[in-house]
Amino acid sequence: MDSIDAAIPATHKALLLNSTRDPYDIAVVQRPTPKAGPGSAVLRVLAVGVLTYAGKVYSGRKPYPYPTPLVPGLTSIGRVSAVGPDATVLKPGQLVFFDCFINGRDSPEARCLSGLSAGMNAASNVLLEGEWRDSTFAEYAKVPLENCHLLNEARLCGSPADGGLGYTIEDLAFLFYISVPFGGLRSVNVQAGEKVIVTPATGAYGSAAVLAALAMGAQVIAMGRDAAKLEKIKAYGPKGRIRTVLNTGDMDADIKELTRDGPADVFFDISPGKAFTSTHFRSCIHSLRLGGRVSMMGVHDGLPMPMMHMLINDITLKPRWMYSVEDMRVMIRLLEAGYLSLRGIRTVGTFPLEQFSQAFDAAAEMAGPCVQVLITP
Ligand SMILES: NC(=O)c1ccc[n+]([C@@H]2O[C@H](COP(=O)([O-])OP(=O)(O)OC[C@H]3O[C@@H](n4cnc5c(N)ncnc54)[C@H](OP(=O)(O)O)[C@@H]3O)[C@@H](O)[C@H]2O)c1
Structure with missing residues (x-):
């Protein structure tokens, strides 16, 4: 020893x-x-x-x-x-x-x-x-x-001054929060340049997901219920890489805003159990492109899903508990390289x-x- x-x-x-x-x-x-x-x-x-x-x-x-x-x-x-x-x-x-x-x-x-x-x-x-x-x-x-x-x-x-x-x-220590959404985002194979909806983006894991998605090169649409908190998250990304959308509960209006510049590639959720009745699950899924992917890290047994829409649009739903060892290696590599901030x-x-x-x-x-x-x- x-x-x-x-x-x-x-x-x-x-x-x-x-x-x-x-x-x-x-x-x-x-x-x-x-x-x-x-x-x-x-x-x-x-x-x-x-x-x-x-x-x-x-x-x-x-x-x-x-x-x-x-x-x-x-x-x-x-x-x-x-x-x-x-x-x-x-x-x-x-x-x-x-x-x-x-x-x-x-x-x-x-x-x-x-x-x-x-x-x-x-x-x-x-x-x-x-x-x-x-x-x-x-x-x-x-x-x-x-x-x-x-x-x-x-x-x-x-x-x-010494390259540090x-x-x-x-x-x-904040890597503790980044690690979890990093695993979820990697499990749906987020690619540089893709548009990723993260919601709720204002909580501990949700805001960490915004940092993780930025590190992977994504454009982020940060969605949440609180305009003041959403405004704060914008400061964590380079100009133009984070757009915020308020979860108003009006699905049609929210979908219109989410897709303002075209449909998204990925929807990442890490909402708590009490968000079960939130309309964001549907509005975000309806804002995905054909072949879009959903990473579900929130725990919601029995959550109703827009299955017809998902079927017709070939949407992949990927629930995920935690991450892989390789995810952790990549996360640390991106941190040391300066991509994960x-x-x-x-x-x-x-x-x-x-x-x-x-x-x-x-x-x-x-x-x-x-x-x-x-x-x-
Ligand atoms: N899959 C996994 O491996 C894994 C691992 C760890 C944790 N988790 C899950 O992560 C969840 C979130 O944990 P956290 O520490 O990030 O919690 P948190 O810091 O308390 O954040 C909760 C977030 O949910 C939003 N929210 C609360 N009630 C809502 C509602 N009714 N409708 C829509 N949004 C609502 C809050 O938005 P406001 O800012 O508007 O209040 C906030 O952004 C946990 O419940 C846990 O189940 C999953």
Whole structure:
């Protein structure tokens, strides 16, 4: 095992979710620091994104399948502290993007979200109940080697005078939001120059989708219900690459506006469950060209779809959970090359582990595009 042992304390602080209840049954505890073994790395966790619905998930108000006790957490930016003997390029000291979507090594059916959700089958549960039970709301976390994506720190965080992009660790943490829509947009094969409707474009994942689509070279039509928030999203793209359309609920008027300069190629949705009755699903599908594609990342069981229109117009509907490893590699390549921009990301709160409850509240109250709340253990 290659490690910087001197720097790794024998114990470390972690958040422990003892059971799911409201108010939270969560405590900051001192635990033995994990050791890296074959197939794993131990990270010093630097910044972890907090979901807008984290408080609901960990209090049981939004039931997610996970075992307790559990160290919760999510996708993070961390520094490698130790690696197992089979690490080939990862070394202690390197900066990495830890992707929380853990896949079984012996079965593609086994998939879980570290610190958040077991999967939908027994194989997935094995991952979260066993080896990968403890996630990143902790000073140190043991994670699968293949979920650690090396970041070129000199390029990303170096000064622009030296050819760097000048990002902070907090800026890089926003990749946690970009990663999800990046997977959805790639799953419908978005091409440079294509016209992509993103809605709702004003929320956390939706605004990240706008950045992801721009990085892929698309023209973006950002749709949402709030004109003031939509106006803000325009500032995230070069002039003329983002057009905004208000979701008024008047389908005919909305379709007319969406197709003002011709039909779109792709419609990307990542709306919350409460948007179930919104007219945007229909108005956006009706605004696609023949052969258009829909990437559905919002979760809406039983959503009525304009099937006749989709059939006649040969529309592809592609629901997607998360992303592939290759998607993450491409996302980081585009970031390091400067095509994916994290300029203007607003971190509206950074909280230590002890203030997890304030962090969950702050994330639930975030409003507007490209904002995030972080836990910095
Ligand atoms: N498929 C996946 O892998 C995956 C992964 C992660 C998350 N998700 C999904 O992503 C969803 C969004 O999460 P988030 O953190 O981005 O939430 P968020 O920041 O709270 O954003 C919610 C967005 O939805 C809009 N909205 C709310 N109610 C609406 C309604 N009735 N009609 C139309 N739009 C409405 C809001 O618009 P206003 O600004 O106008 O209020 C806002 O833009 C989650 O619910 C989750 O299910 C999917």
